[in-house]
Amino acid sequence: MTRSASSHARFVSLSASPCRKGNRANLPAAFAKITYDSAYLKLYYPAEFYCALLNNWPMGFYPPAVIIGDARRHGIPVLPIDVNRSRSACTVEGRSVRIGYRYVRGIGETDYEAIDVAAEAGPFQSLHDFCRRTRLGKDAVANLIDVGAFDSLGLPRRQLLWQLPEALKAARDDEIAGLVVVSRNPPLHEPTPIEEARADYHVLGLPASHHVMEFYRARLDEMRVLTCVELSELPHGSWVRVAGVVICRQAPGTARGHVFLTIEDETALGNVIIRPKVYAEYRLTIRHQLVLIVEGRLQNQDGSVSVLAKRVDSLNPEFTEGLFVRSFR
Template sequence: FFAALLNSQPMGFYAPAQLIQEARRQGVAVAPVDVCRSDWDCTLEAAGDSRKPRLRLGLRMIKGLSRSAVERLLDARRTSGFPAVRDLARRASLGRRDLHCLAAAGALAGLAGNRHQAVWQMMGMEPALPLIGTGVEESAPMLPSPTEGEDIRADYASLGLTLERHPLALLRSRLGQCRVITAAAVRARRHGQLIRTAGIVIGRQRPASAGSVTFVTLEDETGQVNLVVWKRLAERQRAVLLKAQLLGVTGEVQREGAVLHVIARRLWDYSSLLGRLPTRSRDFH
């Protein structure tokens, strides 16, 4: 189900990042994009001793990678595997641009070790790769592995999603200092209780049937929270409402049966905490 949705992108309300988060919350194992294992599409593959298959991300997820380059890569891989980055580049006739896309996405980790090593090996290649050779890499310095934060930023820049921890998990202690609680904690609060929470904005909607009400969906490492922003607050804090990537809210919990939402009383822009993380929301569709 999730593989089909990912292979049909761009479509629907949820971006790939939200689909992956939901899949993992439902217990689906997700494997990273890998030049040695991934096809063009996202696929299912055996997962060791587990009876459940895991979802393998496809090369189609990599921003900027050409379909023709992937077809050459897959043709070469059907003949034999790739012992090294140079062998991959030579046999698939990959140029610098496609190699950089693969390296930045972490898709060369199985051959190079980590993103830093992959980029170093790619940059060290001659502009015109020889047509013959053994495919043996020259010795490379052991570069330090990227930090978790660096990997997450690179994942979002190259794939629009990450298989590392949710970005807000890394910011939880700082958000806690602002008395921000998680989406899971919001779900445990009583009707009418005043709370402060925050999340990455994954959607803003203003349906014609709802008059002047704006609905905002926030996501953190524990789930999602739906906000209701009345017209008066939306006008008073328009810039924060429309531009914040990481949006905080002080509001009142409202419950109607199993449905929970937060009536916003004040909005906060915490986007500076994300640094250069390139998130994307689906707004007013």
């Protein structure tokens, strides 16, 4: 047996039984195998990889919004909820991932199981048809309308919300869909992109259509704030400004008062290092604000990119509900 073959055989043996009593060497091998398997799936089966992560959340380090952002940056479209395509869990459609009903606020296990069963009888033809066959409550259906689940039926969202009470009443009375008379709709304006994004974050907790930072890019460009992906193109030591949603705050006990942030904009993740004196000066902003503008010195060496913060300000976005931050000490 060659040396390489022998090493591979030992790796497989160790990783196959990571918890063997008294053999701590097994654990690194087990983690190495998990890392290798994950990298293999992400490279060769990316849609299935991201779909599985979303279906097994909560797990790991990153919230669903970050998983979706990473999928899109790697060329995997993430499709919104659709009453005639979505199922309770997220699903794979070709090289895309379709968001599942489990992510909709106000819909429980009984509800999305009812939708799955009703969908087996054929496509939903109208809002009333959906209400009649699923028997979901008003809040659950309204949330589905808000995130565009009925867009494929061809009616505007505000019009559907106007029709919802009558559709629910007709469903309770078991009226035939074709015989339901809907009252005349008043003139209703369609939701703006930022209103759609607000609904996505509020109902789903993730960006099904737009990343929150997209709406502030023009303003940030005027302020000469860079995107996270642009940081890697600049030389070490450059003075930079970058902005993003705070994904994670870390203050390890071994870091001697240093705080580490992970932020995300519409292009990538970014790393921020905050020294104790800077943290003391901007403590309230760092601890309580969800979208930050960071100014400082760029550290770009050996493929590792971060910003050593000297100033931290809040962007004060129009909405923050649904944004998710993890804090560790």
